[in-house]
Amino acid sequence: MAPRVQFYHNTPDRLALAHELAAGAHARGRKVALRCTDATQLRRLDQALWTAVPLDFVPHVGVGSALAAETPVVLGAAGEPCPWPHADMLFNLADDVPAEAEGFRMVVEIVGRDAAEVHAARLRWAAYRQRGYELKAFDAERRVAL
Incomplete structure (x- = not known):
C-alpha cells in the first residue's frame, strides 16, 4: 500500500516542528523515523530531543x-545507510x-521558507504525485490545511 504524504x-x-510532530506521534503510540539532511542536522535534532522539557522527552537513538x-x-541522515x-x-x-518512502505508512515532509527548500519540496511533491501517493498540504505557521 502506498504511503500517505503530508x-x-x-x-x-x-527542527522545532520535527520535534513537535515526532513527540506528538510518539505520545499517540506511533513509531517514527526522522531522516535529516546530513550528520550536522542529525546532531542538532538529537540535541533538541535530549534537551526538551523533561515531561516531553522523546526516547530516540x-x-x-x-x-x-x-x-x-x-x-x-540522507546519504547514509x-x-x-x-x-x-x-x-x-x-x-x-x-528511496525507502514506499515502505512507510506515512511520510511527513517539513519545508522551510528558503527558496531552495521550497523548490526541492515542489520536486518531491511532483515525484510523489507521479507515484500515485495520497498528498495533503498544511501551512505550518498558520496551522491550517492548504
Missing part, C-alpha cells in the same frame, strides 16, 4: 544503534525523495 510548508523552524528496533524514534527498524512514519527533512 507536507508542512512555511515552517519557520524545521540513531538508526545504527543496537537499540533501534526497541526505540520508538530513530534518527538517520538507514535500515529503518520501523515502517510507520518517516519524517523527511532532506531535499530528496527517500
Whole structure:
C-alpha cells in the first residue's frame, strides 16, 4: 500500500516542528523515523530531543544503534545507510525523495521558507504525485490545511 504524504510548508523552524510532530506521534503510540539532511542536522535534532522539557522527552537513538528496533524514534541522515527498524512514519527533512518512502505508512515532509527548500519540496511533491501517493498540504505557521 502506498504511503500517505503530508507536507508542512512555511515552517519557520524545521527542527522545532520535527520535534513537535515526532513527540506528538510518539505520545499517540506511533513509531517514527526522522531522516535529516546530513550528520550536522542529525546532531542538532538529537540535541533538541535530549534537551526538551523533561515531561516531553522523546526516547530516540540513531538508526545504527543496537537499540533501534526497541526505540520508538530513530534518527538517520540522507546519504547514509538507514535500515529503518520501523515502517510507520518517516519524517523527511532532506531535499530528496527517500528511496525507502514506499515502505512507510506515512511520510511527513517539513519545508522551510528558503527558496531552495521550497523548490526541492515542489520536486518531491511532483515525484510523489507521479507515484500515485495520497498528498495533503498544511501551512505550518498558520496551522491550517492548504
